[in-house]
Every structure is written in C-alpha cells, then in structure tokens.
Amino acid sequence: VKPAEYDFVAARRRLEAKAKSAAEKLTTVEDAVARVKDGDHVAVGGCLFSRTPMALVREMLRQRRTGLTLTRNLMCTEGEFLMVSGSVERVVTAWMSIGLPWGVSKILRHYVESGTVALEEWSHLALGLRFRAGAMGVPFLPALTMLGSDLVAVGGMKTIEDPYSGQTLAAVPALFPDVAILHVHRADRFGNCQIDGYPHMDADIARAAGTVLVTAEEIIPEEETRRYPERTVIPGFAVDALAHVPFGSFPHECYALYEADYDHFGEYTAAIDARGPAAVADYLDRYAFGPPTFADYLDLFGGARLAEQQKKARELTR
Amino acid sequence: MTAAAACSASELLAVIASRQLRDDTTVFAGVGVPLLAAALARQRHAPRLTMVIEGGIVGPEIAPGLLPISTNEMRAGRRATMLPGITDAFLLAQRGFVDVGFMGGAQIDRFGNINTSAIGGDYWKPKVRLPGTGGANDIASLCREVIIVTAHEKRRFVPRVDFVTSPAWLDGDGSRQRAGLLFGGVSRVVTTLGILGFDPVTRRMRIEATHPGVDVATVRENTGFELGVAPEVTVTELPSDDELAALRALDPERRFLG
Numbered sequence: 285v286k287p288a289e290y291d292f293v294a295a296r297r298r299l300e301a302k303a304k305s306a307a308e309k310l311t312t313v314e315d316a317v318a319r320v321k322d323g324d325h326v327a328v329g330g331c332l333f334s335r336t337p338m339a340l341v342r343e344m345l346r347q348r349r350t351g352l353t354l355t356r357n358l359m360c361t362e363g364e365f366l367m368v369s370g371s372v373e374r375v376v377t378a379w380m381s382i383g384l385p386w387g388v389s390k391i392l393r394h395y396v397e398s399g400t401v402a403l404e405e406w407s408h409l410a411l412g413l414r415f416r417a418g419a420m421g422v423p424f425l426p427a428l429t430m431l432g433s434d435l436v437a438v439g440g441m442k443t444i445e446d447p448y449s450g451q452t453l454a455a456v457p458a459l460f461p462d463v464a465i466l467h468v469h470r471a472d473r474f475g476n477c478q479i480d481g482y483p484h485m486d487a488d489i490a491r492a493a494g495t496v497l498v499t500a501e502e503i504i505p506e507e508e509t510r511r512y513p514e515r516t517v518i519p520g521f522a523v524d525a526l527a528h529v530p531f532g533s534f535p536h537e538c539y540a541l542y543e544a545d546y547d548h549f550g551e552y553t554a555a556i557d558a559r560g561p562a563a564v565a566d567y568l569d570r571y572a573f574g575p576p577t578f579a580d581y582l583d584l585f586g587g588a589r590l591a592e593q594q595k596k597a598r599e600l601t602r
Numbered sequence: 603m604t605a606a607a608a609c610s611a612s613e614l615l616a617v618i619a620s621r622q623l624r625d626d627t628t629v630f631a632g633v634g635v636p637l638l639a640a641a642l643a644r645q646r647h648a649p650r651l652t653m654v655i656e657g658g659i660v661g662p663e664i665a666p667g668l669l670p671i672s673t674n675e676m677r678a679g680r681r682a683t684m685l686p687g688i689t690d691a692f693l694l695a696q697r698g699f700v701d702v703g704f705m706g707g708a709q710i711d712r713f714g715n716i717n718t719s720a721i722g723g724d725y726w727k728p729k730v731r732l733p734g735t736g737g738a739n740d741i742a743s744l745c746r747e748v749i750i751v752t753a754h755e756k757r758r759f760v761p762r763v764d765f766v767t768s769p770a771w772l773d774g775d776g777s778r779q780r781a782g783l784l785f786g787g788v789s790r791v792v793t794t795l796g797i798l799g800f801d802p803v804t805r806r807m808r809i810e811a812t813h814p815g816v817d818v819a820t821v822r823e824n825t826g827f828e829l830g831v832a833p834e835v836t837v838t839e840l841p842s843d844d845e846l847a848a849l850r851a852l853d854p855e856r857r858f859l860g
Contacts, residue, residue, distance in 0.1 A: 331657065331674040331688065357688065358674070358736060379736035383671045384634055385857065388733055399727040405719060407739035408656065409696070412689030428696050429743045432769040432781030435735065438725060443782065452782035482658055482674055483687040537675055544675060600668070600676040 285440040285457050289325065292423045295460035298494055304521040309475035309498075313578065316497040316525035317343040320463050323351040327415070327459070327493055329466035329486040332358040333382065333536040333544045335479075337467040339499050339529040342581065344465075345369050345572040355461060357411045357485055360536065361552065364391040365572065367401055368564040375401055376439075376459075378408040385546075386553045394561055406430070406439050410456050415485050417458035418492025426453040464493035467532045468518070469541070471500040472508070475523030478515045481539025481601070490518040499529040501541060531582055531590060543596040545589065609841050611753055611794045612860045614813070616642060616849055617841035619704065619751045619792045627701040628652045630741050633673055634858045635751055636704035637664065642849050652683075654700055656737040658691045660684040666851050669858060673737070692737065695744035698785070703745030705738050707752050709763045712807050712827045714750065714770030714788035714800060716742065717763035725765065735767045742768035747789045754793035754824050761827040771805035778805075795821045797838065801830055811836045 288294065317340060320326065326344075330336045341362045344352075352372045354363060359380035366372040368391060380403070381389040395401040406414065407430045417425045426444060430436060431454050436443075444455040466486050470478040477498060479486060490496050498518070503526075509516060532538075535545035555563035575581040582590065609617070612635055619639035623629055625648040631640040637655075641664040644651045652661050657674025661683030664670070670678035679685060686694070694700060707716035718738055722729025742748050748770070752758060770788035772778050778787055787805075791798040796812035798821075808830030809821050814837055822829050841849075853859045 332672050334657070334672075334674045358672075377734065379734040381733040385671060388731075392733070393731050396731040397723075397728055402726060403731070403734075405734050407735050407743075408688065408737040409692035409740040409744075412692065416689055428782070428784070429692070429740045431743065431783050432766070432772050432778060433739055433743075434719070434725075434766045435739060451784065454782070481676070482679065482685055484658065484674070485688060488689070539676060546671070597676060600680065 289459050290423050290457035291460070292421055292458055295418070295494070296421055306474055306520055308473050309520065309523050309526040310473045310503065311525050311527060313339050313343045313499065313527045313529060316340065316527050317347055319495050319497065319524060320344060320349055322349055324462040325353040325355065326463045326465060327461035327489050328354065328356040328362060329464065329484060329489055330533065330536070331482070331484045332360045334482060335467050335484060335538055336360065336362055336533050336536040337465040337499055338362065338534060338536060339527070339532040339578050340465040340467070340497055341365065342572050342578065344371065345568060355459065357408055364389060364564055365568060367391055367395045368561050369568060372401060374404060376404045376406065378406055378411055382549050382553065386549060390556050391561060391564060404439055405435055407435060410441070410454070412485055412488070413456040414459035415488040415492050417456065418460045419488040422458060424455040424457045427456050428453065430454050459492060461489070461493045463495045463497065464489045465497050466490060467499045467538070469500065469538065470502045470504050471498060471526055472504050472506045472520070473526070474506065475520035475526050476509045476516045477518035477523065479517050483517065487517045490522050496523045498523050498526045499532040500526060501530055501532060501538060503528045529578055534582065534585065534590070537597070540601040541597055542590065542593040543600065545585070545593060609846055610860050612858060613846060613849060614794060614841060615751050615792060616859070617845045618797070618838060619749065620646070622749050622790065622792065623648050623651055623702060626650045628654060628699060630654045630695055630700045630703045630745055632656065632705050633670055633678070634706065636706065637669070638849065638852055638858055639751065640704060641852055642845070645848055646845065654691055654694060656688065656691065658685055658687040660686060660691065664852065667854050669853055692740050692744065695740065698746065700745045701747060703741035703748040705741055705748065705750055705768070707750055707768070708732055709758055709760055710750065710752065710791065711760055711763045713772060713774050713805055714791065714807060715763050715766045715772065716750065716768040716770065717765045719765045719767045721764050738768040742770060742788070743783055743786070745786050747786060750788055750791045752791065752793055754795040754821070756824050756826050759825040759827065771800060774805035795824060799832060806830055808832050809835055811838050813838050814840055
C-alpha cells in the first residue's frame with residue numbers, strides 16, 4: 285500500500301477542486317485516454333472477461349503509457365497485454381489468468397517470477413472494500429476477511445481493535461485510483477451510466493477514482509435517463525469522458541449483449557504456449573497497434589463472429 | 603488411485619462432495635468440481651439449497667451443458683434470483699448468511715491452510731507464481747463452515763504451505779480465533795482417497811473416512827505429513843449409477859469431469 289492510495293483527505297481535496305459538471309461528456313476514445321498520465325494508478329472495471337473496457341485498454345496501449353499501476357479484482361488478458369507492452373510496473377489484484385480451461389497464465393508467471401512486475405495480492409472482498417471505502421470517502425473499512433493470512437503482509441494491511449468489543453478486525457485501506465476505465469451498457473451524453481446484469485465493482489470504482497473514463501455500448505437520449513432514473517448507477521458529474529463504442533469489451537463479454545469469444549482465448553493461449561510473451565507482442569501488433577480504429581479492430585474478428593456471440597448471449601440470458 | 607474404477611477422480615470428488623451439502627442451506631461454490639457438486643446436490647437431495655457465486659450471484663440454476671467457466675460470466679448467473687455484485691455477495695457471507703464454503707486448493711497443510719499464490723522463493727519473486735486467492739481467502743474467512751475438495755497427492759499435502767492464501771486453522775490450538783477469525787474454519791477435506799477432518803482440540807488433520815478399497819495406510823502414504831486417525835474411521839459409499847448419470851448430464855462436454 286502506498287499512502288497516497290488511501291489518503292482520504294487529499295482525495296477529497298482533489299475532488300473538491302474538480303468541476304462536477306453536468307455538461308456533455310461525449311468524446312473520442314483517443315481524447316479520453318489522453319487524460320491518463322505515465323505512472324498513474326489505473327483501476328479497471330468489469331471482472332475477468334466480463335465487461336472489460338477493452339477499447340480503452342487498446343487505446344492505452346496505442347498511446348504507449350508507461351510506469352502504470354494496474355488494479356483489477358480479477359485480471360485477465362488486458363493485464364497480460366499491458367505487462368508485455370511494458371506499460372505496467374505493478375499489478376494489484378486477487379487473481380490473474382483467463383480461466384480453468386486455459387491453465388495458469390504463462391505471462392503472469394513470466395513477468396512476476398522474474399521480478400519484472402510486482403503483484404500485490406488482496407482478497408477479492410478486500411479489493412471490493414478498498415474501492416467501497418474510496419467511494420465512501422473514508423480511509424478504511426473494518427472487515428472480518430484476510431485476517432491471519434500471509435496476504436496481510438503483502439499489501440501491508442493493518443488491523444484495528446474494535447472500540448466497542450475489543451475484537452481484532454481487518455482495517456481494509458481505501459483505494460483512490462488516479463483513473464478509472466469502465467465499459468457500460470448505456471449512458472446519455474452527460475455521462476449518466478446504466479449497467480445490466482452483473483454490476484461488478486464499477487459504481488464504487490467510479491466514485492473512488494480521480495478521473496473517470498467510460499465507454500458505452502449505446503448512447504441514450506437524456507429523456508430515457510430521466511424516465512428510468514433508478515437505472516443510473518454512475519452519476520454524470522462523476523464522469524470525465526465518455527465514448528460510444530459498440531462491442532467495447534470484445535472479445536470479452538458484455539452481459540446479455542455478447543458472449544466472450546472462448547475460441548479466440550484458445551488460439552491466443554495456444555500461441556503463448558508455443559512462443560511465450562513474443563506471441564503476445566505479435567498479437568498486440570495485429571490487434572492493438574495495427575488497426576487504426578476500433579471498427580478496424582472488430583473487422584479482424586468479422587461480423588459473422590460478432591453476430592454469433594450476440595446470439596449466444598441472448599440465449600443465455602433469455 | 604481412486605476407489606472406484608467405474609468413475610473418474612473428478613466424478614468421485616463431485617459426488618462425495620455433493621453428499622456433504624444439506625437441504626435448506628446456502629453454499630458459496632467456486633467453478634469446476636465445487637459448482638458441479640452443489641448443482642448435483644440441488645438436483646438430488648437438497649432442492650432448497652441456494653448457491654452463492656463469487657461473481658455476485660445468488661440462486662442460479664446451472665443448466666446441463668452450460669457450466670460456467672468463470673464465476674462472473676453469463677452462464678454462472680443463469681436464472682439467478684439476485685445479482686447483488688461481488689462485494690455484496692461476499693458481505694452476505696460476512697454477515698453469516700452462508701453455511702458452507704466449497705473450495706479447491708493447490709497446496710494444503712496439516713492445519714488445512716491453503717496456498718494458491720506462490721510456491722518457492724520469495725513472494726515478490728517466486729519460483730512458481732499461481733493465479734492467487736480470488737475469493738478463496740474470503741470464503742475461508744467468512745463462511746460458517748468450509749469444505750475443501752481436492753485430489754489426494756503427496757505433493758499437495760505438505761507440512762506447512764509456502765504461503766497462507768486461505769486460512770483454515772493457521773497453527774492450530776485457537777490461533778484462528780486469536781487472529782480475529784471468530785467464525786467458521788475448515789471442517790472437512792474431501793479427497794480422492796477419503797474424507798479428512800480435524801482433531802477438535804489440536805486442529806491437526808486426521809482421517810475420518812476412506813473410500814471403498816482404500817486403507818488408512820494408503821491415505822497416510824499419500825500425505826506429506828503425519829496424518830492422525832479419528833476414533834472411528836468409516837467407509838464411504840461409492841457413487842451410485844443414478845448420481846453418476848445426473849452428474850454426467852450436467853457436464854456432457856466433460857469440461858470439468860476430465
């Protein structure tokens with residue numbers, strides 16, 4: 285833990301100094317990501333291969349950010365991309381790989397076992413509480429998890445004595461990331477965001493972060509936001525930049541809209557099995573650095589594949 | 603290695619594990635064999651068992667042939683009754699709503715502690731980096747009772763894990779409570795050779811049951827530390843044809859059954 289990450293006073297002052305504008309937030313992905321600085325602590329929304337802000341990750345790769353700390357509850361291919369590109373120094377997560385059928389991530393192993401990237405491990409709930417404490421504007425939250433384990437020393441978590449009962453509790457420190465990158469189902473042009481299905485930690489991350497960048501599958505009229513205000517989970521004044529990116533998580537999933545492309549994961553990991561990190565570097569040339577726009581990127585998968593994944597998602601959530 | 607020639611190791615584990623679950627309870631289940639076991643229990647003897655899944659899911663009905671690969675993809679939440687989000691799903695367990703936590707483990711020690719983080723070397727530069735805790739540490743800390751499901755191999759059952767990712771009884775003799783973990787703890791370890799438990803006082807692991815055709819000596823030979831023996835060691839019943847048929851129907855592609 286770095287003190288700046290849980291300094292609730294400084295985080296509050298930064299937010300107070302910032303415009304909480306209800307103005308238009310719509311822009312391009314390029315302009316949104318221009319707000320990320322080298323060395324920033326970037327929190328990534330979604331979870332594993334669900335609602336990953338892939339278009340924003342791709343643009344961070346294209347703009348060649350370096351020295352980043354990357355935090356995500358469960359880290360997937362996006363973490364591998366940013367390790368291989370040399371963008372990330374430190375990863376804060378509870379788990380990293382793609383999933384059981386693809387085994388332990390060889391990229392994780394390569395970069396962490398060599399000491400190139402530091403992996404700061406917290407439990408899944410502890411990371412959720414770090415974002416929630418940040419969202420609440422408090423320095424820590426008491427909890428009953430992570431106690432007694434070796435994870436305590438890794439992240440430098442402290443314990444606290446309950447002033448009422450005297451019991452030992454975990455004092456899970458807040459996390460105020462510099463930047464949040466999120467992908468949502470819908471937003472109006474003022475940045476009021478709606479999420480379907482799994483909420484993951486996005487709403488807390490958006491409140492905890494200093495700068496919030498969002499991509500949305502669909503831009504809806506203001507009238508629709510006002511008709512269903514209970515659906516808004518991130519208020520527009522918390523959002524700094526918004527871009528309209530259909531299939532913005534692909535090849536990861538977006539609940540009810542498209543399923544993750546498991547065959548693509550299989551091809552990707554097979555290449556890594558054969559050639560190690562060099563396979564990911566080639567992948568980035570093909571998918572991140574090559575195609576100038578996200579539409580060009582999606583063309584590499586092809587319309588038939590995208591339609592097939594949409595069909596599967598509809599069947600799964602019927 | 604396994605007791606039953608007629609079924610695979612994963613099938614044996616899933617069936618024996620499913621029998622540990624009672625009706626009218628709740629279970630926190632991870633993907634793979636634990637989830638299969640919970641789904642099987644719900645189909646057979648525990649229709650009012652509610653599953654809670656790490657991705658922030660309550661009450662899913664796992665469909666045959668549509669087993670989830672991760673805890674937070676669409677298949678995991680099929681026909682769920684609630685999608686509270688990840689943090690709040692775990693907070694249900696912290697509040698005490700979750701009876702049983704079901705989990706696997708790469709390395710396990712004589713007090714039931716589990717390592718899924720790093721093997722050998724220094725934590726920051728390990729010999730082998732594993733994926734990490736995910737929600738395992740939380741499940742081990744917060745559920746009323748934890749049941750571990752794992753293959754029984756000498757290299758997995760070590761005297762002391764290299765890194766305590768998920769705490770069970772820590773160093774035994776009340777150390778779990780002293781660390782602030784007031785609730786829960788590992789009750790059983792279901793393996794391919796039998797069922798292990800813990801001495802109620804010292805919290806050291808011991809043999810409580812063996813699968814048919816497996817003797818106590820074999821279990822001990824396949825364990826990397828001295829395993830105690832419960833006052834009464836029972837023999838489990840092999841998976842029935844009905845149980846195996848229902849289980850195989852859940853995973854027709856044999857994604858997790860091997």
